[in-house]
Amino acid sequence: MPDHKQSKAIPTDEELMQRIQQGQESAFNTLYDRYSQRMYRYFYRMLGQSAEMAHDFTQELFIKIIEQPEAFDTQRRFSTWFYAVAGNLIKNEYRRKAKQPPQAPLDDAHHTPASMGALPDLDAEVRQAYIEKAVQALRPHHRACFLLRYQEGLAVQEISEIIDCPPGTVKSRLHYSLKKLNELLSCVLGPNA
Amino acid sequence: MEPLTNNIEALLATKDYGELTKAERDQVIQSYGQQEYERLRQVALSGQSLADAPTPPPSLKANLMKAFRQKHQRRNIPLHTITMPFWQAAAVAACMVLMGQFVRFGPVYAQTPAMAWEANDSIWFKKVTQIVADTALAVFSADEQLKALKESKSEIAATTTDQLPADKLLPQPVSDTPGWARRSALGTVENAPLLLMMH
Numbered sequence: 001m002p003d004h005k006q007s008k009a010i011p012t013d014e015e016l017m018q019r020i021q022q023g024q025e026s027a028f029n030t031l032y033d034r035y036s037q038r039m040y041r042y043f044y045r046m047l048g049q050s051a052e053m054a055h056d057f058t059q060e061l062f063i064k065i066i067e068q069p070e071a072f073d074t075q076r077r078f079s080t081w082f083y084a085v086a087g088n089l090i091k092n093e094y095r096r097k098a099k100q101p102p103q104a105p106l107d108d109a110h111h112t113p114a115s116m117g118a119l120p121d122l123d124a125e126v127r128q129a130y131i132e133k134a135v136q137a138l139r140p141h142h143r144a145c146f147l148l149r150y151q152e153g154l155a156v157q158e159i160s161e162i163i164d165c166p167p168g169t170v171k172s173r174l175h176y177s178l179k180k181l182n183e184l185l186s187c188v189l190g191p192n193a
Numbered sequence: 194m195e196p197l198t199n200n201i202e203a204l205l206a207t208k209d210y211g212e213l214t215k216a217e218r219d220q221v222i223q224s225y226g227q228q229e230y231e232r233l234r235q236v237a238l239s240g241q242s243l244a245d246a247p248t249p250p251p252s253l254k255a256n257l258m259k260a261f262r263q264k265h266q267r268r269n270i271p272l273h274t275i276t277m278p279f280w281q282a283a284a285v286a287a288c289m290v291l292m293g294q295f296v297r298f299g300p301v302y303a304q305t306p307a308m309a310w311e312a313n314d315s316i317w318f319k320k321v322t323q324i325v326a327d328t329a330l331a332v333f334s335a336d337e338q339l340k341a342l343k344e345s346k347s348e349i350a351a352t353t354t355d356q357l358p359a360d361k362l363l364p365q366p367v368s369d370t371p372g373w374a375r376r377s378a379l380g381t382v383e384n385a386p387l388l389l390m391m392h
Contacts, residue, residue: 059257151241153244
């Protein structure tokens with residue numbers, strides 16, 4: 001019973017969107033607090049780790065809600081729709097540039113050879129930099145699946161709806177992402193790391 | 194490496210090898226082996242560690258909230274934010290005064306007078322009193338009495354409401370006659386109040 005009361009007190013994303021469609025500022029404020037960081041870091045890693053582009057794209061995404069809140073069908077799941085819109089913005093950016101986003105070679109990170117053995121006492125900051133570089137080395141659609149699944153914690157089914165692919169394709173992309181990252185991070189993610 | 198089954202992929206995302214049940218371990222050992230599972234689990238955890246950073250700058254929220262207010266609250270413009278040159282404010286005020294005058298006097302004088310009385314006082318000043326239909330307090334039909342009154346103006350002053358045929362008085366439509374208009378139509382004929390219009 002208390003859970004039911006709590007769920008009533010905390011509005012769902014879809015309820016917030018209904019209120020935004022009625023022009024309620026507090027609803028937009030709440031929705032921004034829920035999604036701004038997620039979308040910002042998603043753009044950041046999908047657009048070559050550019051803070052400036054992440055800022056601009058996050059702003060553009062929320063401006064779409066402000067300008068055309070009725071574009072969202074409140075019968076749908078909001079997070080799926082929102083990530084799908086974000087994905088379309090990223091695709092448009094790739095098309096605009098007419099090339100894939102820059103894929104920095106892993107060896108550039110601190111000039112450490114990839115063949116180096118496991119470094120159990122590797123500094124956490126350096127290790128994080130390796131992970132960032134390795135994720136950037138993934139192909140965009142593999143990276144999108146990996147980030148949505150492990151960074152954002154979305155289910156395979158929801159990812160398949162976001163990127164408009166069958167769940168089997170999502171699983172396949174996740175498989176290749178893990179395999180690739182396992183190779184690239186073999187020096188960092190040892191059994192004792 | 195075997196393609197990920199749905200179950201093992203879900204396990205990789207949520208459980209360390211040590212947390213697996215016996216059935217889950219058997220499934221993992223058949224597909225990957227313990228060492229391979231633990232390595233892939235580390236990769237999955239590295240993805241989860243990306244969720245901590247970066248964070249959007251506070252200015253982004255401020256910009257968006259401002260944009261939201263501009264879009265959805267255009268009608269609520271606070272008056273103190275409006276700036277205007279003095280001459281414009283003066284011109285607006287003058288226009289409002291003129292409009293007020295037109296509204297104040299326009300409707301009453303625009304109407305054709307229902308009747309007008311002329312009377313001369315003792316030093317030969319002519320006084321004209323006009324009454325329009327809107328300004329009558331009561332309306333009654335008394336053609337014969339009116340004829341009599343017209344023949345003898347001096348009797349007008351003697352006419353009072355007590356002498357009027359009350360059964361012929363009609364209710365006056367007050368909705369169209371504001372108080373100030375009614376008062377402005379009250380005149381006097383030879384110092385007696387003239388309150389009625391006859392027709």
